[in-house]
Amino acid sequence: MEDRVAIFIDGSNLYHALRSNFRRYDLNFAEFASKLSGSRRLFRTYYYNVLQDPIQRPDGYREQQEFLDILRKTPYLEIRLGSTKVAQGIPVEKGIDIMLATDLLYFAWNDFYDVAVLVSGDSDFAYALQAVKNMGKHVEVAYFENGVSKDLLNIADNRHLLNRSFFIGLWVGKRRTKRRRITGED
Numbered sequence: 001m002e003d004r005v006a007i008f009i010d011g012s013n014l015y016h017a018l019r020s021n022f023r024r025y026d027l028n029f030a031e032f033a034s035k036l037s038g039s040r041r042l043f044r045t046y047y048y049n050v051l052q053d054p055i056q057r058p059d060g061y062r063e064q065q066e067f068l069d070i071l072r073k074t075p076y077l078e079i080r081l082g083s084t085k086v087a088q089g090i091p092v093e094k095g096i097d098i099m100l101a102t103d104l105l106y107f108a109w110n111d112f113y114d115v116a117v118l119v120s121g122d123s124d125f126a127y128a129l130q131a132v133k134n135m136g137k138h139v140e141v142a143y144f145e146n147g148v149s150k151d152l153l154n155i156a157d158n159r160h161l162l163n164r165s166f167f168i169g170l171w172v173g174k175r176r177t178k179r180r181r182i183t184g185e186d
Helices: 011-022 029-037 058-072 096-109 123-134 150-155 178-183
Strands: 004-010 041-050 077-087 090-094 115-119 138-143 158-161
Touching: 004 011, 004 029, 004 096, 011 041, 029 041, 029 077, 029 115, 041 096, 058 077, 077 096, 090 096, 096 115, 096 123, 115 123, 123 138, 123 150, 138 150
Parallel strands: 004 041, 004 115, 041 077, 115 138, 138 158
Antiparallel strands: 077 090
């Protein structure tokens, strides 16, 4: 019997890492999930992020809605959105890590998957991953080299380094030329 894989994506972590490492975020999520699953059966991909505030960040909100519309068309992908609260004048994500960790544990407890793949480098997930591993599940971490907790890597049964070669063939659009990126011309 082939292993069932559930993928848990820390959306903010992935977005910022893609942006800082590759200056793009037009990832084909269906192909990304397929590559992480390999020959195993994909149960589902869960994408967690915070909903942008349309009043405070109208451009960010519009851009995010376009992105979420694309995600909604991805087979076997669920979107989980948290919110922001303003603390000392700064918007702060609320509930995202808890949602991801709760789903990770709940789905393991109910035997919905055999292998959990966490797409994040955030050490906040280390304890939840260890708990899943203690339930007899396998845990994998997909990470960017410059933003990963050693605790996550130590817990992981398998690791997926998200470097330039990993993403070959996983982008939706063509890379714009340098001139177009700088001037904004299309």
